[in-house]
Amino acid sequence: MLTLVRSRRHPGSRRAPLRGRLWTFGGDVQLLLCLATTFAAASPSIQIETPAGGWTTSRVVTVTGRAEAVKPLGMLTVNGVERPLPIQNNQFTATFALGRGQNAIEVIGFSTEGEGAPVRAQLTLYAKIPKVDLQVLLFWDTDKTDVDLHITEPGGEVINYTHKVSTQTGGRLDRDDTDGYGPEIYSLGAAPSGVYEIAAHYFGDRGSGQTTATVSVVAREGTDEERRWRFEVPLTRAGEKAVLAKINLPPPGMQLGAAQKQAPAKHQPDAPIPRGH
Numbered sequence: 176m177l178t179l180v181r182s183r184r185h186p187g188s189r190r191a192p193l194r195g196r197l198w199t200f201g202g203d204v205q206l207l208l209c210l211a212t213t214f215a216a217a218s219p220s221i222q223i224e225t226p227a228g229g230w231t232t233s234r235v236v237t238v239t240g241r242a243e244a245v246k247p248l249g250m251l252t253v254n255g256v257e258r259p260l261p262i263q264n265n266q267f268t269a270t271f272a273l274g275r276g277q278n279a280i281e282v283i284g285f286s287t288e289g290e291g292a293p294v295r296a297q298l299t300l301y302a303k304i305p306k307v308d309l310q311v312l313l314f315w316d317t318d319k320t321d322v323d324l325h326i327t328e329p330g331g332e333v334i335n336y337t338h339k340v341s342t343q344t345g346g347r348l349d350r351d352d353t354d355g356y357g358p359e360i361y362s363l364g365a366a367p368s369g370v371y372e373i374a375a376h377y378f379g380d381r382g383s384g385q386t387t388a389t390v391s392v393v394a395r396e397g398t399d400e401e402r403r404w405r406f407e408v409p410l411t412r413a414g415e416k417a418v419l420a421k422i423n424l425p426p427p428g429m430q431l432g433a434a435q436k437q438a439p440a441k442h443q444p445d446a447p448i449p450r451g452h
């Protein structure tokens with residue numbers, strides 16, 4: 176009969192640092208139970224790997240990093256503006272727009288255990304970039320979904336994924352994000368005065384249903400007239416388009432007025448606009 180007895184320490188040996196117990200089977204077979212060590216859960220952590228910090232001449236940057244034992248949806252904060260951050264296979268990547276000068280970036284993960292206590296990593300980046308008169312950043316809060324930013328300039332020209340650079344102002348859309356979260360960024364160096372309409376179109380939901388679109392706006396960046404706004408609107412399904420705000424930029428030197436927030440959009444069941452990709 177096989178008997179399981181606890182072994183005795185060999186004379187002169189030192190107790191192993193592993194958390195476990197040494198057993199012998201009839202004095203012939205030794206089994207080291209160190210399951211507690213082998214399967215110990217990783218501690219929640221988050222780390223930014225690139226960029227290392229310092230300065231950049233790019234307005235749009237991508238931050239990458241690693242995380243352990245955190246929930247699949249974290250948070251990215253850039254100069255106080257929060258947005259959701261997907262974390263998959265212990266990795267994250269996020270693209271966003273910097274402001275001129277010093278930028279404070281924070282990545283937050285929420286522990287998979289207990290109350291989801293946050294773990295944080297910070298980065299400071301100095302951006303040597305030209306000032307913008309107007310920048311609009313669109314992001315949303317669902318994965319595998321496509322929302323599009325549409326800017327109608329005072330001259331009536333519409334900038335979106337089908338027409339990324341304005342022939343009238345030089346304003347440009349940086350990219351068309353088609354698989355979740357954004358951002359899509361419209362930037363304009365020298366903005367003609369007039370009304371700029373900001374709209375979000377829910378192009379494709381791939382079954383995800385409602386998403387919340389958020390736009391973050393900065394006007395007259397780096398001047399005494401600098402103003403910032405943030406608008407949100409729920410989009411319930413693909414095909415829906417909402418005008419989030421109208422920004423009235425006065426001629427340079429004149430005080431900016433309040434942005435005009437729009438009422439929630441009505442569903443527009445028109446067919447999606449064909450795109451070239």
Ligand SMILES: [Ca+2]
Binds near residue numbers: 324336
């Ligand atoms: Ca898009």
